[in-house]
Amino acid sequence: MKHLTKTAAALALLAVPAFAQQDTITLGMVLEPPNLDPTGGAAAAIDEVVYANVFEGLTRFGSDGSIQPALAESWEVSEDGTVYTFKLHEGVTFHDGSEMNADDVVFTLNRARAEDSTNAQKALFAGIDSVEAVDPLTVKITLSEPNGNFPFNMAWGDAVIVAEETVDQLATDPIGTGPFTFSEWVQGDHVTLVRNENYWGEPVALSTATFKFISDGNAAFAAMMAGDIDAFPNFPAVELLSQFENDPRFEVIVGSTEGETILAMNNQQPPLDDVRVREAIAHAINRQDIIDGAMFGYGTPIGTHFAPHNPDYVDLTDLSDYDPDASRALLEEAGATDLTLRLMLPPPGYARNGGEIIAAQLREIGIDIEITNLEWAQWLEQVFGGKDFDLTIVSHTEPADINIYARPDYYFQYDNPDFQALIEELSVTTDPARRTELNQAAQRMIAEDYVNAYLFQLAKAGVKNANIEGLWENAPTQANDLTDVHWTE
Missing domain, CATH: 3.40.190.10 (Periplasmic binding protein-like II)
Known part of the structure; x- marks a missing residue:
């Protein structure tokens, strides 16, 4: 201590x-x-x-996680679920005194979904087919397919409304x-x-x-x-x-929080492209040791990339319970002995302190760990952007973000067409019961594929x-x- x-x-x-x-x-x-x-980081x-202080979106998250009106005072959805019509508040101005109107919404959303977009959550906008300013206070957004989650997508910080005239200085x-x-x-x-x-x-x-x-x-x-x-x-x-x-x-x-803290693995980097090696790593980790040692007891064990407070959460911690003997057997079966893996750690205490504990646990099953401490900018460039890592520890604080596993180019490089199809179905499903089924199936799929080692929900x-x-x-x-x-x- x-x-x-x-x-x-x-x-x-x-x-x-x-x-x-x-x-x-x-x-x-x-x-x-x-x-x-x-919108660019x-x-x-x-x-x-x-968030909510300087910038605002069409919608916003409330303190209870609910989706609330923001720059849009109301919205309507077509019967087929593909057209959202947002009515904007009157009298809204940017900080430089210029008027905020439907043209700014059109610019913002088209910029976010453009081919050369640098938006970190570009997937939020992928389903937009067109954005039209019906009049200065009305925006019609047409989707390529139904998306009952669209107001949720528009509440993210990545979807705040900006002006074309000042976008270069943001x-x-x-x-x-x-x-x-x-x-x-x-x-x-x-x-x-x-x-x-x-x-x-x-x-x-x-x-x-x-x-x-x-x-x-x-x-x-x-x-x-x-x-x-x-x-x-x-x-x-x-x-x-x-x-x-x-x-x-x-x-x-x-x-x-919405922060799933994970030991992320580079799924395209040998030997981590072998699910048996990833499973061995998952079974080598004692989650409670990390929660106690790195977080002083603050944190909830998780077995998949989903927040335990969400009603759709499934407790899958048993799939990756602490079992170092099983880890050694899996490594032997995979022919993965005398391994040395690079563990890249960003600055937060959960990563630096947790990394030392995990390194010791992995050494117990015969995996040598080389730790490199990175500043946040270095981590974003080398790990998140460059995918130059074997292992890293990070807390994903974005809300309900299991859909990142449907992006093969995401930094841990998980590429599973079945999962991608599942998320595609989820994105167009509005029935609550079916959405629950799909959310739970998605949680189980990534847990059984041992994409990452799931540690704890950040308090x-x-x-x-x-x-x-x-x-x-x-x-x-x-x-x-x-x-x-x-x-x-």
Whole structure:
């Protein structure tokens, strides 16, 4: 277990900040976003800053995971399920003062689905056949086939509406329609947003919001105790959270996330192209050891890529239960002995700490592991983009994203036509009972193919000043939505 530095310990004992009523907030974040354009980057940290704050989509996720109207005040669906007509709110403007209308929706969606699109979730838009501005406040979207999930797709951060005139500057100077405008980004330190006084919707209570990047647990603890940080929704050192619990100035918040944390395997890279090797790796892992050792007990074991809080979840952990003897037998059967595999680890503690535990467990079955620690930008370039890895650990925080396994070019390179056909059927199915059947079949297929080793569902464990209300307890998407956040006294 990590121990506090002398400086952090002193601050814990001596700091007694006076938290006065105010309309500003400073939030801690573990990772700094590589850019601020949610339509052109895969990093969750982007949405953690800008989702619902700076940018808005036609629809949005509520704190309970429900799909709610956003820039679209309402929508209608044709009887055959292929035409969605969205009615936009009147009087919406971008932060530069220009009008947001149906033409911007047409531009945004056509850009996202274009052949040269850099959108990280391009699959969300693949079923769009055409987008038409019926009038300035009406957009008709025609799909190539029915999709009962289309309003859900439009709620993602990757689907926020942007203007053609400012799209080239979104990475560093984002212009959206949200209740906050971008103020400054001090690289390596913080991003600051300020209240949009011309916001079209319900005004927010906060005048200023600063997102400060602190990856070290002891530094995060010291910053909270000193009052430099008002809330840390995803605290980087869960082992220290207990020290806030008996302090009346703070409140510890533990909720659930959409984050399936996995040991991802490169399915096209020998020997991992052999399902017996992947299964051997899965059986070599003791999930509870990782949850206890890397997450200090925070986390729920999973056996497939699906959130346990979802009503369609199937507990398949028994398919990959801890059985090192079975692992050794599978490796021998596959002729895969004296293996050395590369484990690439991004910065989060679940990856770095969990990687050490997994490496030790794999060495027990005869697989030598070479660990390389990567910064987030390196991980995105080498692993996610370049597919240059054997193993990696990452938490997939996108909601209901089992469909990524239907993309053969995705970074773990799983290519199964049967799974692709299953997801294709799911995408056009509107009957709830049939959707449940398909979701459960999809979960079982990837579990039985041992595409990846499924570790645990990431908990949302954080801390806040006790006088702050309105922060999300759970995380239906990767966001620090500040639209309802306020101080009580």
